[in-house]
Amino acid sequence: MELNICGDAEASGSLIKQSTDWSWILKDLEATRALGRYLVQQAERPSLLLLEGTLGAGKTSLVQGMASAVGIDEPITSPTFALAQHYPQGKPPLVHLDLYRLELPAAADDLFLQEEEEAVEMGAILVVEWSERLSLDLPDAWRLKLSHRSEGGRLATLNKCDPSADV
Numbered sequence: 001m002e003l004n005i006c007g008d009a010e011a012s013g014s015l016i017k018q019s020t021d022w023s024w025i026l027k028d029l030e031a032t033r034a035l036g037r038y039l040v041q042q043a044e045r046p047s048l049l050l051l052e053g054t055l056g057a058g059k060t061s062l063v064q065g066m067a068s069a070v071g072i073d074e075p076i077t078s079p080t081f082a083l084a085q086h087y088p089q090g091k092p093p094l095v096h097l098d099l100y101r102l103e104l105p106a107a108a109d110d111l112f113l114q115e116e117e118e119a120v121e122m123g124a125i126l127v128v129e130w131s132e133r134l135s136l137d138l139p140d141a142w143r144l145k146l147s148h149r150s151e152g153g154r155l156a157t158l159n160k161c162d163p164s165a166d167v
Contacts, residue, residue, distance in 0.1 A: 026154040032058040032146070035156055036065025039144075040125065046142035048116070050131030053146035058154055059129045062146070063096050066127065070094060078129065084115050086122075093124035105135035112136065 026032050039045060051059045060078040067076045070090035079085040079098045087094040097115050102108040112134055119126040128134070131143070144158045 021157055021159040023158075024156045025149070026058070026146075026156055028153065029058055029061045032061040032154060032156070033065030033068070036062040036067075037069040038065075039158075040066045040069045045125070047125055048119075048138065048141040049125065049127045050134075050138070050141050050143045051127060051129045051146070052132050052143065054148070057146040057148065058156075059146060062144070062156075063094075063127050063129075066125065067094055067096075070125070083111060086118070086124075088122060088124075090124075093119075093122045095119040095122070095124045095126045097126065097128045099128065099130040099133040102133055105133060108133040109136050 024035055026035060039049070051062065053059050060076065064076045067087060067090065070092060072087045072090045072094060074087070076085075076087075076096065078100075079096055080100050083098060083101070085096045087096070095115055095118065097112065099108045099111070102111060112128065113136075116126055118124075131141075142158060142160055144156060147155050147157075149155050
C-alpha cells in the first residue's frame with residue numbers, strides 16, 4: 001500500500017529509498033502525523049526513534065501520529081517540562097522523551113538510559129525529541145530528521161543508525 005501523505009500526483013508521498021535513507025515530502029502537520037502512523041505499522045518498526053529538527057519542525061506531531069496508530073487516545077503533547085511521558089495503554093506502549101531543556105550531554109545521557117531501561121521493560125517504543133543532545137553510541141536506533149522546506153511543507157529523512165558510517 002502506498003502512503004499518500006503529500007496530496008498531489010507529482011509527489012505522492014511514497015517512500016524514496018536512497019541507500020539506507022528514506023525520504024518523504026510532507027505538505028502539512030496532518031501529513032507528518034500520517035508518517036508517524038505509517039512508521040509504527042511497518043513490520044520492521046523502530047523500537048528506538050531519535051527525532052531531530054528545529055522548534056516547530058513537527059516532532060510532536062509525528063509522535064501524535066505514532067500514538068494514534070498504537071491505540072493511545074489521550075492528548076499527546078511535548079514533554080518539554082516533564083521530560084518524559086509514558087503511555088502504557090498503547091499496543092505496544094510508547095515512551096516519549098524530550099531532551100530540549102538538557103544542554104549537558106551527561107544529563108541527557110543519564111535521563112535517556114533511565115528511560116530506555118523502562119521502555120525495554122515495558123516492551124515500548126521509545127521516541128526521543130532533541131536527540132542531538134545525546135553523546136551515546138546507539139547502533140540500534142533509527143534517526144528521523146524533520147526540516148522545513150523553502151517551497152513549503154517539510155522534508156522527513158529516516159535512516160538506520162550505522163556506527164561504522166562515522167569511521
